[in-house]
Amino acid sequence: MTAGAAAVKAAAVMGHMLMADALRTTPLHALHQRLGAKMAPFAGYDMPVQYRLGVLKEHLHTREKAGLFDVSHMGQAFLTTTEVEKGADGAHEKIADAIETLVPGEIRKLKRGGMRYSVLLNDAGGIVDDLMITRAAMAEGDGVLFLVVNAACKENDYRLIEETLEGRARLDPLDDRALLALQGPAAAGVLNAMIPGVADQKFMSMRPLEWDGAFVLVSRCGYTGEDGFEISIEAKNAERFAEALLAHPDVAPIGLGARDSLRLEAGLCLYGHDLTPETTPVEGNIAFAIGKRRRTEGGFPGASIIQRQLGDGPQRLRVGLEPEGRAPAREGTEILSTDGAAIGRVTSGGFGPTCEGPVAMGYVDASHAATGGEVHLVVRGKTLPARVVDMPFTPHRYFRG
Template sequence: MSDQTDTTEQTGDDHAPLAPLALPLDAWHRAAGARMVAFAGYEMPIQYEGIIAEHLWTRENAGLFDVSHMGQLYVSGDGAAAALESLLPGDIAGLGEGRMRYSLLLADNGGILDDLMVTRWKSGFYLVVNGATKADDIAHIHEHLPEDVTLNHMDEAALLALQGPKAVDALARLAPGVAALTFMTAGAFTLDGVPAWISRSGYTGEDGFEISIPAEDAPRIAALLADQPEVKPIGLGARDSLRLEAGLPLYGHDLDPETTPVAADLGFALSKRRREEGGFPGHERIMAEREHGAALTRVGLFVDGRQPVREGAAVVDAQGDTVGRVTSGGFSPSLQRPIAMAYVPAAMVSPGKVVSLVQRGKPLSAIVATMPFVPHRYVRQGKPKP
């Protein structure tokens, strides 16, 4: 799961932009030389020494990301699993303690309101939702929960992501036992005396961890992590290029309330039991699309030449008519070529299919590619680290 980049928030009265908020690590980022930008209602670091350098460092070593803008929620009480299953298409009841699941908050028509992570704690469920949508998510979830189920916003917690092939080496020095986690598992640890909830997860395609800690301890823990020889702080720019190479959708760009899980090529988020039993928003429509296909489907593209194609570029047919759209695009530092994601009709979905694009009136050519563009390197249960 990642976050949308439209950061303009409005007041209810005069539509004037609200001033961005400061994260717990604001001063730490500035001291580290970060260039700060407004993002999801916060001041956040877009880069430190440069996006390409930070991207390649994360692929080879370990990058430290501040994702404290994201919403950390706790849902508990009798019937919490059933309540969440009324909103999400995943098998929440079947999650074991310390197990995680990627899921989707769905609108009544089956469109995606947000993508999120759900983890079972001993007495409830821990959710991480996107920062720019968290207020709407909280309101939507709260509205649909029964009286016996409680939703708490953990707004006094910070969230850090340590990503890259050497992340485990760095973190294990500070949180003994963390190396025993595998992809999509989590547990409670002590990180240099600080209570931490750590999951082996992230949104870069690399092995790595997400670390929830008290906000007041975030500067000290960030400094300890950054002091490890494998670790450098990494900004939002590289986070976006990494997730694009990993073929991971970005909410607000590749996902939105008009897009279904089937169209977004996120069928894995529809658990088998839930597909058969239903009971989640848009079930009938989503099952029909599973059987017959969606009008448009998300695919990856290798773009010819060196010029990146950006969000909003049109996918056109042989007659020049617009039949689809590019939703994410950029230059891949790892592959040294432009890549993109787009929604295209069924006739264009097959890998190897040549696709015509138009960006600002200029024609471009691309080839449908299998995603991820760069292979994932998750450490899964029963499989050795690559």
């Protein structure tokens, strides 16, 4: 057999040989190795793909208890207004107006400590990256936003933000901070025992807190569809914090393999696959990230194109796909109409351990995007029937207070 897995392993080995100097590591690298992780290059970092449990059990463990993910490869940065003093009256509006020239989200209306999922756009309305934007929690932090961007995009994002906002804002990448995600139904109980109060924290909010003398930024969010947290912590404290979490019997370390199957079942997009510079937020079916005021006002890159798509509907749309039978339809699989016309392609697909079957998402011509419609997937030359379904594939279980 051509082990796909062996190919992944070979790529990892070659990655080590060719990029030994260039590959970056996170502050938890030594811990991953002690935990027996299979490591592979991802976005320029040597990252854990899976630990001893394996992808399937890691996935199910996260849905049943709590999983700990190292997402320190992602870019964390503060964006601070330079037009007025930090903490001054109107400082938030200044920094919000600045970032809103790059994203279609409603940033002005964010409350202190509130966060939004958003996208950086190019002039065609295409998505350059997706990101989290958080308003500082304290009054003295007005005028500061906390950004979390994708690892593979961070240099480009930082350049784009700095160039576009020159004279309006200063970007400070936080290269000395780790980012950990604790996800799953047991996450709140586990973290609350270490940092009292977080169990009551609102979904999509961030608070500056302290753990054992270490300053942490705790956000109630994640990318698995489960309740959970992302915790930003100084690199020097990251390993002992991770070990304190792992000491709880409900917490297991989870690699990138299960992170991918979890976010796929949750219907969430993987940048570079489900969202690209060639797709707009309307086509990507993430129009919820476009603020109501901004739909009429515009003022973001590609606004006229996006406004037209919002009015008339897009030509193509990202949809959920449920293949009949058990064969997974992977990324790149061609999608046909039942009469054989090419109507799109799968952008993420695989086996959903919680769904106990294959799940996929992809772009189809808008005329075939209606829920319940039948399509055909071309898997290894064979035509397999599939149905257009609503996402998520597994219900979101976010904390709603």
